[in-house]
Amino acid sequence: MNDLLSPKSGTNQPSEVECLGMTFQSEDDRREHFLALLAEKLKDSAFRAQEGFPKGTDEAILAMSDPPYYTACPNPWLAEFVTHYGRPYDPAEKYAREPMAIDVSEGKTDPIYKAHSYHTKVPHLAIVPSILHYTEPGDVVLDGFSGSGMTGVAAQWCGSAPAVYRQKLEMEWKKAGMSPPKWGARRAVLNDLSPAATFISANYNLPFDVDAFAKAGKQLLRDVEREIGWMYETLHSDGKTKGRIEFTVWSEIFTCPECAGEVNFIDEALDEDNRTRDSFPCPHCGANLNKDRLDRVMETRIDPATNTPWQKVKFKPSFITYSIGAKKYQKQLDQHDLDVLAKVERLSLPSHMPTVRFPIEQMYHGSRIAPKGFSNVHHFFLPRAAQSMSLLWEKAQNWPDHRTRGILLFMVEQSIWGFSVLNRYSPSHFSQVNRALNGVYYVASQHAECSPWYNLTGKLDRLEKAFRGYRTGVLISTEK
Numbered sequence: 001m002n003d004l005l006s007p008k009s010g011t012n013q014p015s016e017v018e019c020l021g022m023t024f025q026s027e028d029d030r031r032e033h034f035l036a037l038l039a040e041k042l043k044d045s046a047f048r049a050q051e052g053f054p055k056g057t058d059e060a061i062l063a064m065s066d067p068p069y070y071t072a073c074p075n076p077w078l079a080e081f082v083t084h085y086g087r088p089y090d091p092a093e094k095y096a097r098e099p100m101a102i103d104v105s106e107g108k109t110d111p112i113y114k115a116h117s118y119h120t121k122v123p124h125l126a127i128v129p130s131i132l133h134y135t136e137p138g139d140v141v142l143d144g145f146s147g148s149g150m151t152g153v154a155a156q157w158c159g160s161a162p163a164v165y166r167q168k169l170e171m172e173w174k175k176a177g178m179s180p181p182k183w184g185a186r187r188a189v190l191n192d193l194s195p196a197a198t199f200i201s202a203n204y205n206l207p208f209d210v211d212a213f214a215k216a217g218k219q220l221l222r223d224v225e226r227e228i229g230w231m232y233e234t235l236h237s238d239g240k241t242k243g244r245i246e247f248t249v250w251s252e253i254f255t256c257p258e259c260a261g262e263v264n265f266i267d268e269a270l271d272e273d274n275r276t277r278d279s280f281p282c283p284h285c286g287a288n289l290n291k292d293r294l295d296r297v298m299e300t301r302i303d304p305a306t307n308t309p310w311q312k313v314k315f316k317p318s319f320i321t322y323s324i325g326a327k328k329y330q331k332q333l334d335q336h337d338l339d340v341l342a343k344v345e346r347l348s349l350p351s352h353m354p355t356v357r358f359p360i361e362q363m364y365h366g367s368r369i370a371p372k373g374f375s376n377v378h379h380f381f382l383p384r385a386a387q388s389m390s391l392l393w394e395k396a397q398n399w400p401d402h403r404t405r406g407i408l409l410f411m412v413e414q415s416i417w418g419f420s421v422l423n424r425y426s427p428s429h430f431s432q433v434n435r436a437l438n439g440v441y442y443v444a445s446q447h448a449e450c451s452p453w454y455n456l457t458g459k460l461d462r463l464e465k466a467f468r469g470y471r472t473g474v475l476i477s478t479e480k
């Protein structure tokens with residue numbers, strides 16, 4: 001029998017699974033059983049009336065949830081989980097720990113940390129020492145403001161830390177005069193009021209079949225290529241070999257203050273080594289220009305969501321980086337490339353692209369994006385990126401197996417920024433993936449519009465490696 005939260009659970013293998021003292025034939029049976037109970041609970045108006053209850057339909061909450069481990073609403077199984085895995089407080093049992101005063105600063109380069117961004121996210125390796133010091137293996141750790149769930153990762157990771165990490169930490173503790181840690185997984189109860197946070201947290205913490213995910217991810221990218229690969233095809237300089245676009249660099253268009261001629265910022269400001277020059281001559285009148293001297297150009301297009309005029313800053317494609325096999329090339333756009341872009345723009349806005357307006361007035365950076373014409377979510381996506389994003393989401397959302405679907409959505413969701421116009425073209429970096437400026441809504445004058453495969457192939461490999469091995473036991477709730 002699989003233990004409920006053993007690393008093998010979530011794989012839909014035919015062996016029985018145990019969950020909160022009950023036995024099920026499979027993970028699907030377990031989920032079905034608890035989903036029916038949750039559906040019933042959602043009809044209870046007192047349950048829904050709790051302050052901070054997420055705004056969402058029953059269907060949306062049930063689709064996100066994987067009860068009893070994760071509910072996208074207050075988790076009705078919290079008490080049962082704690083009773084099942086915790087130990088009642090016993091005043092006779094002495095608990096004493098010296099305050100821990102060691103350096104726990106950690107870099108932010110660990111593959112687990114980088115799997116999905118979240119504001120104010122703490123690396124799990126910065127939490128592990130505290131959990132080791134203050135708790136025993138098997139204890140239940142509570143994080144009531146858990147964000148992306150790194151406390152849960154840390155609690156579980158105490159049982160799977162690699163030997164090299166253990167030795168290093170034990171040596172450091174010895175030097176600091178501390179007794180050696182007790183290795184072994186802890187369980188965690190994680191809570192956040194944000195369903196987006198608990199969605200990320202659930203995928204960071206709940207067991208899933210990593211091999212099935214790796215296979216599904218590759219299949220998803222192949223399916224997307226079959227349907228919209230034509231949008232990313234370009235012709236090589238021989239005029240016949242087809243290359244696949246990795247990214248297209250778009251430039252904001254300005255006008256020269258001297259002659260009013262149009263200035264494509266990238267075309268004029270980048271030197272042969274793709275470095276931005278501080279100043280450059282106007283291509284029309286030769287006047288000496290720099291970014292501060294240029295005048296912004298607004299253009300009017302038809303908003304694809306409302307079919308009404310839409311004023312926005314003007315961008316034009318500047319060049320393409322593409323690959324043929326393992327070789328990479330760069331080229332200016334030719335007529336075929338421009339025709340493809342025009343054809344994509346004539347398609348209707350894809351069904352999965354949100355069109356909701358940003359709460360501009362309440363946003364610290366609202367005053368930066370609104371005057372440039374970016375007031376609704378879909379404004380952040382060029383037509384081709386909108387098609388890609390929507391198709392990726394649709395394919396992930398329709399994946400039949402629940403846990404694989406969750407982790408596919410997690411992978412696609414973390415790439416949303418990278419598909420938007422917030423993704424800056426950064427000539428000094430090798431990769432143009434996820435180059436949005438952290439913590440702000442900033443649309444730069446140079447944008448790298450990345451293809452789905454350029455964006456996600458490497459990520460898929462990294463997630464597959466990062467996510468093996470530590471998931472043994474958490475409960476996640478969404479409440480205030």
Ligand SMILES: C[S@@+](CC[C@H](N)C(=O)[O-])C[C@H]1O[C@@H](n2cnc3c(N)ncnc32)[C@H](O)[C@@H]1O
Binds near residue numbers: 149479
């Ligand atoms: C500092 S972040 C935690 C980040 C977390 N350490 C991580 O690694 O991702 C604080 C979290 O508290 C949540 N929060 C704020 N007020 C809350 C409340 N009243 N109840 C539950 N969560 C709350 C926020 O949504 C946010 O995710």
